[in-house]
Amino acid sequence: MTSLGFSLSHARLAFSGQWLFDGLSATFAAGSWTGLLGRSGSGKSSLLRMIADLPIPDTHALTLTTSDQRPLAGRLAWMAQQDQLLPWRKVIDNVLLGPALRGRPTAAQRQRAMTLLDEVGLSDKAEQWPKTLSGGQRQRVALARTLFEDAPVVLMDEPFSAVDAITRLELHELAARLLAGRTVLLVTHDPLEALRLSDRILILSDQPASLSDFEVPGGQRPRALDAPDVQRMQSQLVARLHSAPHTNNEGST
């Protein structure tokens, strides 16, 4: 897997007749992690879906270019807020979902899925039903499934928001280690998560919305929770998100 950067331009999204954003552009450097923040209704999740070419009900358009000029389709992995494990597939078969949806998984692919489960610390759960796992374990299986695809670009929509705080911190460490070298775009509501994991933080705010940069702490990802920079910037980031005009769609701005 070689790393792959991409950029978007002319991104526009309408919501009930109004442009939520229009003419957005951004570049995501190969191998970098970008945290995308914004208040509810700012359209950040929709932007992520647009990049992944997933269906959204509203009028939208987007131009995507990659660093090697070939299409992004087929080279991205998707991680959603919920782990989206299929309850009728055993843990290992969930990791093997990609090959199973494109054909029939081979023995070598099964072997690789086992290795990945081992890396997320769940090799002993391979033959269990997802129902028997905890929320954190399930999200680790989802991570293994994402890793299996070996995609250079990983899009994550609040992937750690459904687990408790401690589990979330553990998942940060694991994700940062296992997804190193990939171009990651992480939509999150959690300022701390963005500060720990991002090389770059983008805030989507105003109406029509635009993207603005927020300074990130120094040091290697995942940054320590108690690093003074992380603590200080967390309050700044919260203040910045708070002061951003609320882009709600109910009207009054």
Next chain:
Amino acid sequence: MSVLKRLWPALLGILSILGLWQVLVVVTGVPGYVLPSPLSVMQAFASHQQLLWHHAGITVIEIVAGLLIGCISGLGTALALARFHGLRRTLLPILLISQAVPLFALAPILMLWLGYGMTAKIVMATLIIYFPVASTCYDGLRQTPQGWLDLAQTLGADRRRRLLRIQLPAALPALASGMRMAASAAPIGAVIGEWVGSSQGLGYLMLDANARMQVDLMFAALLILVTFGVALYFTTDAVMRRLMPWHEDRIGATS
């Protein structure tokens, strides 16, 4: 042991209804050709065993054949509708209209076309469950959670595999309730068919017994129908559970 423990409240309820029935008949002295007592039904059952089993065999074959054909064709229709968008506009209105045809009214025509044998009854049983199975399955196939569809798309699934590996298993719980409903509706179709015209089967036997004022025999035939209906329901339920070993109410029991 534990089965008995779970079943005894139900058994107790059934036995007390039977007891009440017996008392009612004895106290009121209602004649046997109006309402036979449970005991005389059991007597009729014992003395007409061979006759009853012969007719029951016919009806059971009709019901099971109708159930299988109806479920398979209903599921097939649902899969085709989910797979080929173009079919929906043609097939859905036809399905809806066909459902509005009262099956009772159709029965004599089926006898006319297919004769008085088993075929007409199997067709009746099939028809009575085909549409409900097709529509519950189709609804189930359409209601796949968006998250799974998103995942399938980003994983590069083709339409056929997405249907078979994601939408179909996701629809199994809906499908199971369709099948259970079909299991209780199929006997109705077969018995209607037998009433309208036949020389064999429990429906025929009941009609014949009615004409001869053998009400106890009618009840004995009814007893077989009820027992078989219940057995069919639980068998279908067990089969559907086997198909869904991951389902919530199974996990707790096995691990």
